[in-house]
Amino acid sequence: MAAGFIGFEITWSKDVFSDAPQAGSAEKFGTLGINFRARKAVNEEEWTEAMAALSCEVPAQRSVEALAEKP
Amino acid sequence: MSDAVGEQLALDVGSLRQAIQEEYAEVASHPQKGFHFHTGRPLARMLEYADEWLEGIPESSIESFAGTGNPFSVGELLPGERVVDAGCGAGIDSMIAAKKVGPKGCVIGVDMTPTMLEKARYAAKEARLSNVEFREGYAEALPVDDGWADVVISNGVLNLMPDKSAALEEMSRVLKPGGRLQIGDILVQKAVPESAKRKIDLWTG
Numbered sequence: 310m311a312a313g314f315i316g317f318e319i320t321w322s323k324d325v326f327s328d329a330p331q332a333g334s335a336e337k338f339g340t341l342g343i344n345f346r347a348r349k350a351v352n353e354e355e356w357t358e359a360m361a362a363l364s365c366e367v368p369a370q371r372s373v374e375a376l377a378e379k380p
Numbered sequence: 381m382s383d384a385v386g387e388q389l390a391l392d393v394g395s396l397r398q399a400i401q402e403e404y405a406e407v408a409s410h411p412q413k414g415f416h417f418h419t420g421r422p423l424a425r426m427l428e429y430a431d432e433w434l435e436g437i438p439e440s441s442i443e444s445f446a447g448t449g450n451p452f453s454v455g456e457l458l459p460g461e462r463v464v465d466a467g468c469g470a471g472i473d474s475m476i477a478a479k480k481v482g483p484k485g486c487v488i489g490v491d492m493t494p495t496m497l498e499k500a501r502y503a504a505k506e507a508r509l510s511n512v513e514f515r516e517g518y519a520e521a522l523p524v525d526d527g528w529a530d531v532v533i534s535n536g537v538l539n540l541m542p543d544k545s546a547a548l549e550e551m552s553r554v555l556k557p558g559g560r561l562q563i564g565d566i567l568v569q570k571a572v573p574e575s576a577k578r579k580i581d582l583w584t585g
Contacts, residue, residue: 312545312548312549312551312552313552314548314552314561318454319567320453320454321449321450321453321454322567323426323427325417325418325423325426325427325448325449326416326417326418328418329415329416329417329418330413330414330415330416330418331414331415331416332416333416333417334416334576334582335416335417337570338568338569338570338572339568339569339570340566340567340568340569341566341567341569342427342448342449342536342564342565342566343448343449343564343565343566343567344449344450344451344453344454344562344563344564345454345561345563345565346454346455346560346561346562346563347560347561348558348559348560348561349552349555349556349557349558349559349560349561350557350558351557351558352557
């Protein structure tokens with residue numbers, strides 16, 4: 310996450326716009342109210358570690374034949 | 381909100397700020413008017429605010445509540461902590477925070493809409509909360525010292541800023557190392573077309 314924050318987590322979501330007194334664009338875009346939290350890294354080391362943990366490997370795609378052979 | 385992001389979006393940032401101020405001045409002055417979002421005590425219930433949090437908070441502040449989430453549900457505020465409320469509106473979240481951190485804690489609410497700040501200051505005085513202060517300013521340029529806060533809260537504000545990175549960087553600046561961000565905001569599940577991002581009425585509605 311940007312700005313030195315780590316541990317980003319959305320903890321809740323809910324449709325909070327339905328039946329509002331005036332019509333708006335919320336429904337058109339599937340807008341939900343959310344709660345989220347994050348924490349500012351304590352130091353550069355924690356930030357670097359968090360960034361490193363974000364990198365991931367995409368598993369090699371197995372062919373349809375291979376999937377059929379070894380479910 | 382930076383002019384650069386406004387230019388990227390071909391959006392007049394000044395006009396957007398003015399439109400948002402006008403909309404929320406209406407929420408402050410005429411909260412019963414009816415908006416494209418819910419307001420007041422019914423909204424607080426919908427967002428799962430506990431009744432006891434609202435005890436002692438003047439109705440004049442609660443009626444202009446226009447959050448989209450519940451920053452207090454994602455983590456406890458502890459006695460003695462310092463809290464910044466970015467985009468505090470009429471001050472309901474700032475005052476809840478002030479009650480939670482107690483007399484040894486301190487809360488700074490920041491908002492760009494003078495009418496909202498007037499309501500917030502009046503309500504805090506009515507509620508006899510001396511550990512909360514309201515300052516005029518933008519969330520992208522918080523009038524708070526570096527590393528002052530243990531927690532930054534915000535509710536329904538980030539979505540109104542074209543330059544969300546700038547706002548988050550500013551929140552990071554005012555937080556101590558290890559400080560917490562507890563935010564209520566919105567999430568859109570369908571892509572917003574670039575053309576729509578240039579329509580100011582869509583930002584406010």
